[in-house]
Amino acid sequence: MEAADTREHYLNADYGVKSWLLTTDHKRIGLLYLISITLMFLLGSMFAVLIRLELLTPGGDLVQADTYNRLFTMHGIVMIFFFLVPSIPAVFGNFLVPIMIGARDLAFPRLNLLSWYVFMVGAAFTLWAVITGGVDTGWTFYTPYSTTASHSQVLWTAIGIFITGFSSILTGLNFIVTIHRMRAPGMTWMRLPLFIWAQYATSLIMVLGTPVLAITVFMLFLERVLGLGIFDPALGGDPILFQHLFWFYSHPAVYIMVLPSMGVVSEVITCFARKQIYGYKFVAISSLAIALLGFLVWGHHMFTSTQSVYTALVFSVLSFAVAIPSAVKVFNWTATLYKGAVTFEAPMLFAMGFIGLFTIGGLTGLFLASLGLDVHVHDTYFVVAHFHYIMVGGALMGYLGAVHFWWPKLFGRMYSEWAARVAAVLVFLGFNLTFFPQFVLGYLGMPRRYHVYPEEFQVLNVMSTLGASILGLGYMIPLVYLTWSLSRGPRAGANPWHAAGLEWTTPSPPPTENFETVPVVTEEPYSYPISEAEAV
Amino acid sequence: MTTESTAHVAHHFDTAEQQQKAATFGMWVFLITEIMMFGGLFTAYIVYRWMYPDAFAEASHHLDTQLGALNTAVLLASSLTMALAVRASQLGEKKQLIRRLLLTIALGSVFLGVKAYEYAHKFEEGLVPGAFFRFDGPHAHHAELFFSLYFGMTGLHAVHMIIGVGILGTLTWMAARNRFSPAYYTPVEIGGLYWHFVDLVWIYLFPLLYLLGRHG
Numbered sequence: 145m146e147a148a149d150t151r152e153h154y155l156n157a158d159y160g161v162k163s164w165l166l167t168t169d170h171k172r173i174g175l176l177y178l179i180s181i182t183l184m185f186l187l188g189s190m191f192a193v194l195i196r197l198e199l200l201t202p203g204g205d206l207v208q209a210d211t212y213n214r215l216f217t218m219h220g221i222v223m224i225f226f227f228l229v230p231s232i233p234a235v236f237g238n239f240l241v242p243i244m245i246g247a248r249d250l251a252f253p254r255l256n257l258l259s260w261y262v263f264m265v266g267a268a269f270t271l272w273a274v275i276t277g278g279v280d281t282g283w284t285f286y287t288p289y290s291t292t293a294s295h296s297q298v299l300w301t302a303i304g305i306f307i308t309g310f311s312s313i314l315t316g317l318n319f320i321v322t323i324h325r326m327r328a329p330g331m332t333w334m335r336l337p338l339f340i341w342a343q344y345a346t347s348l349i350m351v352l353g354t355p356v357l358a359i360t361v362f363m364l365f366l367e368r369v370l371g372l373g374i375f376d377p378a379l380g381g382d383p384i385l386f387q388h389l390f391w392f393y394s395h396p397a398v399y400i401m402v403l404p405s406m407g408v409v410s411e412v413i414t415c416f417a418r419k420q421i422y423g424y425k426f427v428a429i430s431s432l433a434i435a436l437l438g439f440l441v442w443g444h445h446m447f448t449s450t451q452s453v454y455t456a457l458v459f460s461v462l463s464f465a466v467a468i469p470s471a472v473k474v475f476n477w478t479a480t481l482y483k484g485a486v487t488f489e490a491p492m493l494f495a496m497g498f499i500g501l502f503t504i505g506g507l508t509g510l511f512l513a514s515l516g517l518d519v520h521v522h523d524t525y526f527v528v529a530h531f532h533y534i535m536v537g538g539a540l541m542g543y544l545g546a547v548h549f550w551w552p553k554l555f556g557r558m559y560s561e562w563a564a565r566v567a568a569v570l571v572f573l574g575f576n577l578t579f580f581p582q583f584v585l586g587y588l589g590m591p592r593r594y595h596v597y598p599e600e601f602q603v604l605n606v607m608s609t610l611g612a613s614i615l616g617l618g619y620m621i622p623l624v625y626l627t628w629s630l631s632r633g634p635r636a637g638a639n640p641w642h643a644a645g646l647e648w649t650t651p652s653p654p655p656t657e658n659f660e661t662v663p664v665v666t667e668e669p670y671s672y673p674i675s676e677a678e679a680v
Numbered sequence: 681m682t683t684e685s686t687a688h689v690a691h692h693f694d695t696a697e698q699q700q701k702a703a704t705f706g707m708w709v710f711l712i713t714e715i716m717m718f719g720g721l722f723t724a725y726i727v728y729r730w731m732y733p734d735a736f737a738e739a740s741h742h743l744d745t746q747l748g749a750l751n752t753a754v755l756l757a758s759s760l761t762m763a764l765a766v767r768a769s770q771l772g773e774k775k776q777l778i779r780r781l782l783l784t785i786a787l788g789s790v791f792l793g794v795k796a797y798e799y800a801h802k803f804e805e806g807l808v809p810g811a812f813f814r815f816d817g818p819h820a821h822h823a824e825l826f827f828s829l830y831f832g833m834t835g836l837h838a839v840h841m842i843i844g845v846g847i848l849g850t851l852t853w854m855a856a857r858n859r860f861s862p863a864y865y866t867p868v869e870i871g872g873l874y875w876h877f878v879d880l881v882w883i884y885l886f887p888l889l890y891l892l893g894r895h896g
């Protein structure tokens with residue numbers, strides 16, 4: 145056992161703060177991101193705790209409207225821009241993209257390190273905004289409220305989001321070039337792991353969408369500072385233009401959050417069903433289809449903002465079309481399970497949770513894409529429940545699945561399987577108890593973004609807060625057993641799950657150069673079952 | 681291959697060719713992000729020009745077409761000198777490379793100088809949007825939108841020009857220190873791509889901003 149200690153790998157290749165802060169090793173940068181976004185997640189969760197506590201009672205017992213506005217705004221901004229958008233790409237994409245395709249690093253290692261610094265600078269501006277009072281506009285920054293009326297820290301937050309966007313752009317650019325140019329011999333496009341296809345599709349959205357958000361936030365910034373009228377109807381500007389530009393990024397951003405999780409699920413399902421993925425090509429191409437269609441549907445956020453009926457109709461139809469590639473994935477995962485030798489280790493529990501919750505989130509998305517129904521449930525808790533099913537039930541479940549699946553590869557240690565299963569079940573149950581009542585609340589007409597509500601909604605709100613407590617517990621337990629595993633966990637071999645994929649052929653943790661010799665790929669992906677000889 | 685000719689190949693690339701292709705491809709992807717970023721401003725321009733065609737035409741007449749045309753010519757010339765610089769780097773002609781890079785820097789600086797002169801003039805005329813904006817006639821607010829876009833678009837373009845001059849300066853310094861050879865000239869090549877892109881943006885900005893309502 146001690147002999148394993150002496151082997152040099154990326155964690156012990158160099159010591160000291162400087163070796164981390166100036167590293168260009170994609171694996172170390174992934175870990176820098178892991179720490180940063182975990183802290184941001186805890187910050188965002190604190191806002192969520194305060195929101196759920198306030199909503200325990202119908203009256204404004206804990207906070208008043210102004211504070212409440214800041215709470216839900218900061219919750220949204222921190223969770224979306226500083227946790228969900230970077231989450232899987234910046235941590236696991238960084239760590240795995242080069243290893244999975246048999247490369248020694250990303251194409252531009254220094255650019256990769258720069259992206260982390262850019263992220264931290266953006267986060268610093270946003271944290272400054274939080275400390276000095278926060279923002280109250282909603283994470284959507286709708287004009288002219290954000291430009292002329294709000295007295296909160298819009299400027300600092302706008303700068304923070306503008307800057308952070310560039311970290312996303314740099315990551316996306318790096319992945320695209322790496323996947324095109326750095327593949328090992330024999331790693332053809334149709335042999336790429338589906339996680340790589342998902343990262344590729346995500347990168348396309350990052351590269352095409354984020355610059356539009358950047359320029360939009362920049363215009364908002366200038367308008368607020370200089371008193372321009374670009375989005376101000378009093379000066380001839382058009383606030384609807386802001387909404388168009390904002391959602392042009394922010395709808396596809398949902399796929400930045402959920403596509404990587406889909407990639408994770410494809411890896412995990414095949415491993416724990418011990419089967420080749422059903423319909424590899426369809427699953428791969430559906431990632432691209434989701435990314436491209438995702439750019440054509442932003443208007444479904446604006447059915448009630450003076451959009452013409454015909455425009456709305458087109459956006460509605462296109463939004464329904466996104467369901468097709470999404471369903472392809474869900475059906476193919478299900479078919480992969482069929483007659484598989486399925487086992488339920490913790491990563492698998494998270495992946496199964498993803499499939500169920502994402503399906504509910506996706507189907508309720510169709511409700512919202514229907515013109516008539518959307519007018520009824522627009523800006524209600526139905527919408528809140530829907531996007532939490534996608535972004536928490538989907539994206540976050542996938543992230544946790546990734547954490548549990550690749551943790552042994554990252555650190556060379558196993559965590560407590562028993563504790564992890566408990567966490568997975570708690571997260572699933574807690575999540576549903578938190579958010580399913582919100583579908584009902586929304587359908588009954590409770591609007592989002594209010595700190596007070598009529599008394600008849602209290603039972604459902606108490607259920608939701610109770611669920612949030614369970615969910616919170618489910619998030620805290622992994623912090624404990626994963627931290628514990630770092631020093632005490634039993635050593636994981638190169639391939640503890642008997643999984644297919646290049647990342648499992650190299651030792652855990654991998655050496656700095658990822659592989660001792662450049663791998664040559666000779667077979668299709670997911671060639672399960674893996675023989676015992678291969679899975680040392 | 682001798683070790684000298686592969687000294688520039690970073691550890692994670694297998695060959696010089698792979699590294700060169702990755703860098704060039706990376707620059708193309710970056711330029712696509714630039715198109716999307718400028719695209720946001722162009723979208724705003726299209727919307728407001730469509731909403732307020734008369735005000736935009738009237739406001740456009742306050743721009744100096746001759747200076748705009750001069751700057752267009754200057755930038756086109758700089759694209760030529762840049763292309764020639766790339767050629768010189770491919771052939772390993774160090775002196776020509778440095779001369780052409782410096783010429784490109786000079787042309788870029790002329791452009792920025794003319795732009796600064798124009799901005800100063802607009803400032804004196806009270807055409808800078810914000811608290812000090814002055815515009816007579818019924819279209820004042822809509823003209824202010826035009827000038828917001830004018831300064832936003834040309835301003836973002838000028839920032840790219842300044843960065844471009846910085847890049848060219850770095851390339852000149854690298855060339856002087858013998859960092860390039862016919863086997864390795866990638867930085868000059870992708871610096872050139874960037875420079876041509878910035879020029880190209882101006883080719884769109886000039887007619888959209890300066891030439892409104894000037895036909896017929």
Ligand SMILES: [Cu+2]
Pocket residue numbers: 394395398441442444445
């Ligand atoms: Cu959407």
